[in-house]
Amino acid sequence: MAEKQKKPQNVFNFDYSREVQERPPQEYYDNIKEKFADERDLRLGYRPPGTDSYTSELTGDLAKYAVDPYGTEIPERELLNDSVEVLFIGGGFSALLTSARLREKGVESIRIVERGADVGGTWYWNRYPGVACDVVAYDYLPLLDETGYVPSRHYAGGEEIYQYCKQIAERFDLYNLAVFGTTVTSTVWDQATETWLVGTDRGDSIRAQFVVCANGTLAKPKLAKIDGVQRFSGHSFHTSRWDYEYTGPQLEHLNDKRVGIIGTGASAVQAIPELGKAAKELFVFQRTPSSIDVRDDWETDLDWAATLEPGWQAQRRARAIEGPQLPDAIKARRAAMSREEKIQRQENANIDAMMRIHTRIDEVVEDRETAESLKPWYMLMCKRPCFHNEYLPTFNRPNVTLVDTKGAGITEITEAGPVFDGTQYEVDVLIYATGFEVQQTGIYNQIVGEDGLDLNEKYLDGIRTLVGIHSQGYPNLFIMGGYQAFFAFNLTDVLNSQGEHIAECIDFTRRNEIHSLDCTIDAEEWWVQEVISHRGKTSRNKDCTPGYYNFEGAENRRQDGNYNGTMKQYLGHMSHIRDNMSDHFVFTQR
Numbered sequence: 001m002a003e004k005q006k007k008p009q010n011v012f013n014f015d016y017s018r019e020v021q022e023r024p025p026q027e028y029y030d031n032i033k034e035k036f037a038d039e040r041d042l043r044l045g046y047r048p049p050g051t052d053s054y055t056s057e058l059t060g061d062l063a064k065y066a067v068d069p070y071g072t073e074i075p076e077r078e079l080l081n082d083s084v085e086v087l088f089i090g091g092g093f094s095a096l097l098t099s100a101r102l103r104e105k106g107v108e109s110i111r112i113v114e115r116g117a118d119v120g121g122t123w124y125w126n127r128y129p130g131v132a133c134d135v136v137a138y139d140y141l142p143l144l145d146e147t148g149y150v151p152s153r154h155y156a157g158g159e160e161i162y163q164y165c166k167q168i169a170e171r172f173d174l175y176n177l178a179v180f181g182t183t184v185t186s187t188v189w190d191q192a193t194e195t196w197l198v199g200t201d202r203g204d205s206i207r208a209q210f211v212v213c214a215n216g217t218l219a220k221p222k223l224a225k226i227d228g229v230q231r232f233s234g235h236s237f238h239t240s241r242w243d244y245e246y247t248g249p250q251l252e253h254l255n256d257k258r259v260g261i262i263g264t265g266a267s268a269v270q271a272i273p274e275l276g277k278a279a280k281e282l283f284v285f286q287r288t289p290s291s292i293d294v295r296d297d298w299e300t301d302l303d304w305a306a307t308l309e310p311g312w313q314a315q316r317r318a319r320a321i322e323g324p325q326l327p328d329a330i331k332a333r334r335a336a337m338s339r340e341e342k343i344q345r346q347e348n349a350n351i352d353a354m355m356r357i358h359t360r361i362d363e364v365v366e367d368r369e370t371a372e373s374l375k376p377w378y379m380l381m382c383k384r385p386c387f388h389n390e391y392l393p394t395f396n397r398p399n400v401t402l403v404d405t406k407g408a409g410i411t412e413i414t415e416a417g418p419v420f421d422g423t424q425y426e427v428d429v430l431i432y433a434t435g436f437e438v439q440q441t442g443i444y445n446q447i448v449g450e451d452g453l454d455l456n457e458k459y460l461d462g463i464r465t466l467v468g469i470h471s472q473g474y475p476n477l478f479i480m481g482g483y484q485a486f487f488a489f490n491l492t493d494v495l496n497s498q499g500e501h502i503a504e505c506i507d508f509t510r511r512n513e514i515h516s517l518d519c520t521i522d523a524e525e526w527w528v529q530e531v532i533s534h535r536g537k538t539s540r541n542k543d544c545t546p547g548y549y550n551f552e553g554a555e556n557r558r559q560d561g562n563y564n565g566t567m568k569q570y571l572g573h574m575s576h577i578r579d580n581m582s583d584h585f586v587f588t589q590r
């Protein structure tokens with residue numbers, strides 16, 4: 001066990017230079033690729049273009065889908081009309097990580113403004129049954145060196161992560177100035193005082209020298225635009241607003257209920273096994289299946305935990321960033337390959353992985369038709385890969401029905417429930433597992449910079465930032481987890497480095513009696529070009545089935561996505577900027 005504990009699996013690292021004996025002929029792979037393309041085209045044909053098939057405008061009749069079911073006891077409080085040094089919009093890992101780094105630099109005046117009733121962000125909102133994180137907990141949970149905490153399992157459950165978030169907030173004394181049940185509604189730069197004036201839905205008016213947009217990459221729930229959502233007469237909610245009052249804490253109230261769930265992404269994959277156990281009947285409405293691999297989970301080996309030396313997590317992280325050290329023979333083989341050959345080998349290895357996932361479905365799922373429906377036909381990583389040991393067996397239960405809409409999705413809901421292909425599915429409760437608006441962090445909050453320009457308006461001509469964090473004309477504003485930054489499967493790795501960068505920048509201003517810093521137009525232009533130069537090297541995005549990883553299949557400007565260099569390059573750029581602050585920023589003195 002201890003040995004295993006030291007070797008986290010890496011299912012995404014295809015060794016394409018490996019010589020595989022008895023690999024099928026290329027024609028086999030080409031045929032599968034053709035099937036992938038057909039399935040993608042089928043889906044693109046059904047959908048309104050891009051993100052238009054969803055709405056996150058949860059107002060009017062849809063407002064109930066955004067209501068916080070967990071924060072019913074937010075106390076009344078006095079209106080705030082004061083000043084802080086650093087204000088965070090949002091209280092999830094972005095804010096917690098950066099605050100910890102700021103505390104290390106001696107910054108005392110830190111306020112978190114959070115819509116939920118506590119810190120935690122994703123882990124505050126997502127409390128659906130079965131919620132857990134698919135990133136190895138020893139990497140995902142940040143600040144383990146600092147807090148001395150060791151996660152209880154290889155993959156931590158949602159409740160443990162949520163409790164850990166609260167522990168971080170306690171440890172770094174972040175509750176003191178924090179306000180909850182409060183949404184930032186405007187963030188306006190006041191040139192006269194060179195501070196940000198932050199307004200909230202409670203009527204607060206807070207001045208802040210620095211503002212950090214820490215409002216999450218997948219924070220705003222969205223619903224598929226389906227005719228009749230409001231017509232449904234049963235109960236309904238979104239996975240990120242789980243109504244335990246309706247379902248019961250152990251889902252015991254579902255024993256006599258017909259339950260429908262729309263969507264089969266990562267959230268649904270974790271909730272469905274629990275629903276399958278509890279519901280009288282469960283209907284799973286699927287548009288595109290997720291890829292389901294083995295979940296290699298175990299309880300933390302306490303003997304292993306006892307061997308951990310101080311700084312173990314930082315070392316682990318450094319090793320992951322460095323990547324595997326390849327033997328010279330493999331390096332030489334790779335170097336000798338043409339670009340085309342490399343791409344073809346990578347694709348073939350990816351297809352092998354996907355076909356292994358198909359084989360597992362055939363082995364586990366008893367009904368042949370259901371098994372076929374559960375097979376994903378796209379390259380691994382076109383969508384968030386899922387890992388679960390109970391998801392596939394759930395479809396062997398007599399009370400569970402997979403409604404395979406074969407790419408079309410549910411398009412109609414009546415008073416009684418969803419309709420597909422002329423069949424009415426009567427349900428008592430309908431759960432939307434339809435996901436979240438993506439990486440709009442920094443944009444919602446009416447951020448008005450110098451010259452009265454809203455950040456949203458600035459971005460209409462294309463996103464413009466420096467390392468995804470700074471944007472020219474928005475002094476002392478930092479954006480976390482947004483576009484033009486590196487995006488990792490382990491998001492807290494990115495947030496951790498961004499937090500370190502932001503804390504260093506703020507520390508720099510304090511040490512040099514600087515009041516404000518704003519990135520230069522040249523620095524921003526350099527980064528925009530850097531982002532563009534790394535995007536679109538392959539047709540991979542376009543070839544993928546639609547999903548939020550590829551903007552639901554819509555064309556988009558190359559600058560309006562993530563930085564596709566490596567994490568190591570991203571860190572290198574940030575470090576170079578910090579070593580040469582005056583080349584990248586203009587300052588005003590105190």
Ligand code: NDP
Nearest residue numbers: 133134224263264265266267287288384409410433434435
């Ligand atoms: P997703 O955006 O991944 O999934 C939305 C789902 O809704 C898709 O299956 C989509 O189908 C489906 N859908 C949309 N419209 C319809 C329709 N009209 N009829 C039927 N189905 C429809 O959201 P999730 O909340 O599942 O996951 C979001 C992200 O959160 C994950 O990608 C991951 O990053 C993170 N997460 C991580 C977890 C982990 O660590 N295990 C767990 C949960 C979430 P289609 O595929 O065809 O678009």
